[in-house]
Amino acid sequence: MSVDLRPTRNGGPPKAAEPQDPRRSWRSRLARFDLKASPYIFISPFYLVFLVFGAFPLLYTLWVSLHDWGLASGTRKWVGLDNYSYLLGDEDFWHAVVNTIGIFVLSTVPQLLLALFLANALNRRMRSPTLFRIGMVAPLITSTAAVAIVFTQLFDRDFGFVNWGLDLVGIGAIDWQGNRGWSWVAISAMVNWRWIGYNALIYLAAMQAIPKDLYEAASIDGASRIRQFWQITVPMLRPTIIFTVIISTIGGLQLFTEPVLFSVGTPNRMDGGPVHQFQTVTMYMFDNAFGHDRYGYGATVAWALFLLIIVFSLLNFLFVRRTGGTK
Amino acid sequence: MRRGLTTGIATVLAGLLAVAAAGCGGDDDGGDKAGGNIELTVDIFGEFGYDQLYKQYEAAHPNVKIKQRKVDTLDNYKPRIQQWIATNSGAGDIVALEEGILPLYMQQKNKFVNLFDHGGRSLQNNFLPWKWQMGVSPDGQHLVGLGTDIGPLGMCYRKDLFKKAGLPTERDEVSKLWPTWDAYFQAGQKFTGKVSGSKWLDGPTAIFRTTVLQNSGAGPGYSFFDKSNNLVFDTNPAIKTAFDTALKFEQAKMTSDMSIFTPPWQTALKRDTFATIPCPSWMLGGIEEFSAGFGKGKWDVAAVPGGSGYWGGSWLAVPKQTKHPKEAADLAKFLTNPQGQAAAYKDKNVFPSSPQAAQDPTVSGSKSAYFSDAPVGKIFGDMAAQVKPVYLGPKNEDVRSAVENVLIAVGQGKIKPEEAWAKAVEAAKKAAR
Numbered sequence: 001m002s003v004d005l006r007p008t009r010n011g012g013p014p015k016a017a018e019p020q021d022p023r024r025s026w027r028s029r030l031a032r033f034d035l036k037a038s039p040y041i042f043i044s045p046f047y048l049v050f051l052v053f054g055a056f057p058l059l060y061t062l063w064v065s066l067h068d069w070g071l072a073s074g075t076r077k078w079v080g081l082d083n084y085s086y087l088l089g090d091e092d093f094w095h096a097v098v099n100t101i102g103i104f105v106l107s108t109v110p111q112l113l114l115a116l117f118l119a120n121a122l123n124r125r126m127r128s129p130t131l132f133r134i135g136m137v138a139p140l141i142t143s144t145a146a147v148a149i150v151f152t153q154l155f156d157r158d159f160g161f162v163n164w165g166l167d168l169v170g171i172g173a174i175d176w177q178g179n180r181g182w183s184w185v186a187i188s189a190m191v192n193w194r195w196i197g198y199n200a201l202i203y204l205a206a207m208q209a210i211p212k213d214l215y216e217a218a219s220i221d222g223a224s225r226i227r228q229f230w231q232i233t234v235p236m237l238r239p240t241i242i243f244t245v246i247i248s249t250i251g252g253l254q255l256f257t258e259p260v261l262f263s264v265g266t267p268n269r270m271d272g273g274p275v276h277q278f279q280t281v282t283m284y285m286f287d288n289a290f291g292h293d294r295y296g297y298g299a300t301v302a303w304a305l306f307l308l309i310i311v312f313s314l315l316n317f318l319f320v321r322r323t324g325g326t327k
Numbered sequence: 328m329r330r331g332l333t334t335g336i337a338t339v340l341a342g343l344l345a346v347a348a349a350g351c352g353g354d355d356d357g358g359d360k361a362g363g364n365i366e367l368t369v370d371i372f373g374e375f376g377y378d379q380l381y382k383q384y385e386a387a388h389p390n391v392k393i394k395q396r397k398v399d400t401l402d403n404y405k406p407r408i409q410q411w412i413a414t415n416s417g418a419g420d421i422v423a424l425e426e427g428i429l430p431l432y433m434q435q436k437n438k439f440v441n442l443f444d445h446g447g448r449s450l451q452n453n454f455l456p457w458k459w460q461m462g463v464s465p466d467g468q469h470l471v472g473l474g475t476d477i478g479p480l481g482m483c484y485r486k487d488l489f490k491k492a493g494l495p496t497e498r499d500e501v502s503k504l505w506p507t508w509d510a511y512f513q514a515g516q517k518f519t520g521k522v523s524g525s526k527w528l529d530g531p532t533a534i535f536r537t538t539v540l541q542n543s544g545a546g547p548g549y550s551f552f553d554k555s556n557n558l559v560f561d562t563n564p565a566i567k568t569a570f571d572t573a574l575k576f577e578q579a580k581m582t583s584d585m586s587i588f589t590p591p592w593q594t595a596l597k598r599d600t601f602a603t604i605p606c607p608s609w610m611l612g613g614i615e616e617f618s619a620g621f622g623k624g625k626w627d628v629a630a631v632p633g634g635s636g637y638w639g640g641s642w643l644a645v646p647k648q649t650k651h652p653k654e655a656a657d658l659a660k661f662l663t664n665p666q667g668q669a670a671a672y673k674d675k676n677v678f679p680s681s682p683q684a685a686q687d688p689t690v691s692g693s694k695s696a697y698f699s700d701a702p703v704g705k706i707f708g709d710m711a712a713q714v715k716p717v718y719l720g721p722k723n724e725d726v727r728s729a730v731e732n733v734l735i736a737v738g739q740g741k742i743k744p745e746e747a748w749a750k751a752v753e754a755a756k757k758a759a760r
Contacts, residue, residue, distance in 0.1 A: 071413035072428070073721060074435040092757070152590075159594070178739035264590040266735060267532065267728050268402060274732035275741045290406040292725045292758070293431065295413075 058306070061299045069296035071289075083300035093301060095276055096284040097308070099184070103259070103280065104252035106188035107195075112244060114192070115199035116237075120229055122200065123207045133204065136197035147190055148261035155186040155262075177265050183278040190258045195251075199244050206240040207233060238320070245316045253309050256282040281305045365654055366392045368419035370411075372404035373397075374612055375423065375475065375641075376675030380667055384658060391654060394419075400588055401425050405724075411646070412438050418646040420655035421662075424472050425641045426461070427724040432644070433464060433471060434721060440645040442470035445656035453665055457716035458680040462642050472642025473663040476677035478607030479710035480537060480631040480638060482511075483614060486699060487625045488602040492521035498701060502630035508538065508572050511632040515581050518602060529592060529601045530585040531573045531734035536727070537605040538569035541636035544715035551727070551755065552720025560726065560755040567748070570730070574747055577737045584738030586731065593617040605631060607638040608678035608707045615697045628701040635713035640680060678707050685711055722759050729758035 065084070068077040087093055122133060139147070154161045155176040163173040176186045210233065218228050234241075259278050263269045270287035272279030279287075281301065289298025369377070381393040396419060398404040405428060411418035412435065424432055432439070441447075447470040451459050458474040482505070486496045494517060495501055505511035515527035528534060542565035543550040550566065553559045560566055576582050583601045585592040587610075595601065596618040604610065606628060614626060643659040645652060661667055668679035669687045676695070679685050685708050693704035733751045736742040742750055 072409045072431045072435070074413075074438075156591070158591075175739065178741065265584075265586065266732055267586050267589065268732075271728070271732060274736035274739060277741075290409060293409075293722075 061302050064296055065299035065303050067296040069299075070293040071295045072293045079296070083297050086297070087300050087304055092276065092279075093281075093284060093304070096272075096279050096281045099180075099272070099276070099278055100253055100255065100280045100282075102181075103184045103187050103191075103255060103278070104249070106184050107191035107255075108245075108248045108252050110188075111192045111196050112199060112241070112248065115196050115244075116203055116234075116241075118196065118200040119203035119207055120233065122204050133201065136200050138197070139194045140198050142194075144194070144257045145261060147194060148258045151186070151190045151193075151258075152262050152264060155189075177262070177273060178277070180273075180277040183262070183273065187255070187258050187262055187278055190262075191252070191255065195248070199248075202240060202244060203237060206237050210236045242317060242320050245320050246313050249312050249316050250309055253305065253312060254282050255280050256286070259283060281308070364390050364392060365651055366394060367421065367651065367655055367658055369393060369395045369421045369423075369658075370404075370408065370419035371395065371397050371423045372399070372401050372425070373609070374675040374677065376671035376673070376677050377662060379674060380662055380670055383670075384661055391658070393658070401427070411648075415648045418648055420649040420651055421643050421645055421659050423475070423641045424644050426639060426719060427727070429461065429472060429642055430719050430723065431721045436464045436469045436471050438647055439469075439471045440647055440649070440652045440656060441468075442473060442645065442656055442659070443468070445653060446660070447473070447656075450660065450664075453663070453681050453683065455680055455682060455711070458640070461716070472644040473659055474680035475641045475643055475663055475668070476609065476639075476671070477680045477711060477714070478609050478637050478639035479678055479707040479714060480541070480636045481606045481608070481628045481703075481706050481710065482603060482631045483606040483610065483626055483628050483698070484603045485599070485601075485622075485625055486627050488522050488525055488599060489518070492518045492602075494518060496627075498627050498629045498699075501627075505629075505632040508633045512575060512579075512581075515576070515603075516579070519579075519581055522599065522602070525599045526583045526601045527581040528576060528583075528603045528605075529587065529595070530582045531577050531738060532586045532731045533605045534576060534582075535569055535573040535731060535734060536638055537631065537636065538572045538633065539566060539727075540638050540717050541631075541633050542566070542569050543717040544636055545634060548716065549718040549720075551723055551759075552718070554718050556720045556722075558720075558722075558726070558755065558759040560730075560759075561752045570734075570748060570751060573734055574737065574744060577734060578744045582738065584735065586735060588613065597621045605638075608676055608703070609639060611695060611698060611703065612676045623697055624699060626697065627699045628695070628703060628706055630706070631710075635710055635715070637711070637714040676703070678711060682712075725758040726755045729754040 066078065066080060068075060068079045068082075070076075118136070122129065122136070126132065155163075157163065157173065157175050157177060160176070162176070167173055174182050176182050214232050214236075215228055218232060223231065259272050259280050260269050260283060262278065263272050266274055268287070268291065270279070270283045270291050272283055282305065285298050285301040285305065287298075288294040288301060369381075371377070377395065381395065385391060385393060398407065404423075408418065408422055408424075408428070411422075412432065415438070450473065454474045455477070458477060462472040462474055463470050482501075484501060489496050489501070494514065495504060504514050518525075518527050539550050543563070546565040547553075547563060549559070550563065551558065551560050553563075577584075583595060585595060585601075587604075596614060598621075604614070606614075611628070614622065618626065643663055645655045645659055649655050662671070663681075665679070665681045665683035665687065668681045668684040669690050671677050672679055672684065672690050673693070679690060684690055691704045691708050693702075694700045695703045730751045733742060733747055733754055736750075737744055737747050
C-alpha cells in the first residue's frame, strides 16, 4: 500500500490513509522516534566531529593525490593514478619506509619490554610509590621539541656528551648523524625516553586489576617470581599489550618531530641527512607537499602511509594474539 | 524523512564549519578598528632592519598601526607563506619574497596586488635595473614586488687565525692573496695544518652557492635552469666549474663540512672551527649574531675571489587577500624607497638595491665596528655596482638543496668524490621533476 504525500492541486494537505485520533498518534510516534533515534543522537557528536576532522580530510587527501597539484605554483591537473605508479618505483619513498620501520622496531620493542619490567617493579610494595609512579610520566610532559634539541646536542659528533663518554671508555666517537644505523639508534633513544613511562603506567594500571589470589596460589605451588611474571602477569595483560602495541605502531610510523629536529647538518631539515639516512615517511610527505611544491604527490605518500599503518597494526595484532595467548 | 535527515546533517555540518572558519580567521585579519584605525601586518624572515622605519611611518600616519611577524630563517618561512597564498588567507598585508622563491610566486602573480596600479611605474629609477626587472612579471604588465636588499659578495676571514698561520692580516693584502679561487685554494693549503683544530672554510655549501652565482653571472646569466625553465644542470659549464671548485675543497679536507645557519655552524662560530666564510653583505649580521662576544675584533672582510657576484636579496609584495591594498602598497613603497633602504642598512647591514641609497654617505661611508672597522659600505658598494643578474627558475631552491646534500655527503664519506658529479646530476633531475 502506498501513501500519496504529494500536495493536492489546490494546495490542501494530503489525505490521511487511516482516520486516527491525531493527538494519540503524534505522541506514540514521538515515543517511537525517541526509542529509535535517541541513541544515535547521543552518540552523534563523535561521528560528526569524526566526519569533519577525520573522514573528510581522509577523502580529500585521496582526491588531492589524484592530481598534479602545487600550492606555490598554483598548478592543478588531474593525473589519475600517475602519482601512485610513480610512488611504487620511487627509491626515495621506499628508503624512507625502511628508515621508518627501522626506527620503529628500535624504539617500540625495547620501549614496551622495558615498560613491562618497569611496571612490574613498580607494582611491588615500596616506599613512596606515588612519587615513583608520577616520576614515570615526567618525560611525557616535557615538550617533544625540547627533548629532541637536548638529545641532538648529546649526540653531537664533535662536542656531544655521548661521544665524550664513548671516547673516555676507549670506543671512539660515532658519527651519529652521518651513519644510517646509528642515527636510528639516537632517534629511538629519544622516543624510548619519552614513552617508556607512559606505557609503564598503563601496564601498572592493568596489573593492579589482576586478582591477588592468583599470585598467592602460584606461590603456594612454588612458582618463582619470574615464573609468575611470565605465566600470570603477561597473559593477563594481553588486551593491554595489544592496545599499547597498536598505539605505538601508529605513533612510531608517524614519527616526525624527533628526526626533523635531529636533522641539523643539512640546509633542509626535512631531508633527514644528506643521503636521507633518517628521513621518515612523514618527513618525505611534508617535504614533497610543502617543501617541493608537490602537494598531490605528498597526498599520495600520506595515503601510502595510511595503508602501511593499517597493515602493520593488523600484523602486530595477529602477532601479539598468537604469542601472548595461553589458549 | 530521509531528505530531512540529510538536510539536518548538512545544517549541523555547515554550522560546525562556520564555527571552525570563524575560529581560524578570527585574529589575523587585522581589520578596521574603531575610529578608522588600520593595522598592517608585515611578514618577514631573518633581519630586514625595519623597526625604526615602522615607528617613523606610524608617526607620520597616525591612523596606521604596523605589526611585524618575523620567522627566523627562510626555510621555516617557506611553508607558511605557501599555505597563506594557497588558501588565500593568513598572509600579512605585506610579505617578503626572497630571490629563491620569487620565481615560484611569479607563476601566481594574480594572487598579488599589481603595484603598477598603485603608482609603481614611477619608482623604476629607484632600483638597480635588474633588481627592478625581476619584480615585474615576464609580460611586463604586473609589478609583483619592490626590491629590498641585495647580497654583494665579500670574503670574511679570521685575522687572529691568519696571524697564527703566518698569512697576511691586512684586508688589502688578503684581497691580493686570492684574486681567483685557485689562489684561494693555495692560500688554504698554506693555512692548513698550521692552526690545530681549524679548517680553511666552513663547508661546501656557501662556496658552492657563491661560485654558482659568480660563474652564472659572468657566463650565460642563468644557473640550474635556462630562461625557459629547462634544467641545464649538467650542460651549463658555469655549474660544473662551481661544483668542481667546491668539491676540490671537500676532497682536500679543507672544510668543516658545515652548512650555513645550521645549529652546528652557529656553534662553530663561537670557536676557532674555520678561518673564512664567503660573505654576502647580510652574512655579516649572521656572523655578528652567532659569534657575538667571542668574535668581536677577530673578523675582517676582504674581497671575494673569482670576480663579481651577489647572493640573496628580497622583494616586498602585497598579497591580494589584504583588506587594505592601498595602504599596504604605500607602506611597501615607503620601506623600499632610497631613504628606507639606507635606514634598513644602518640597522641590520642589508645592502640596498637602490643605487641612490648605496651612494648615500651613511651607506657608502659606513664601517663595521664588529669587523675590525672594515669599510663595508665601500667594499660592498663597489661590488654591487658590478654585479650581473642571474636568472633563477621556480625549482631553483629544490635543485640547490639536493645538490648541496651531495657535497655534504662527500664530506661525511657517504659519497665518493669521483662519483659526486654523477650523483649531483641525478639528484638535480629528481628535484626538478
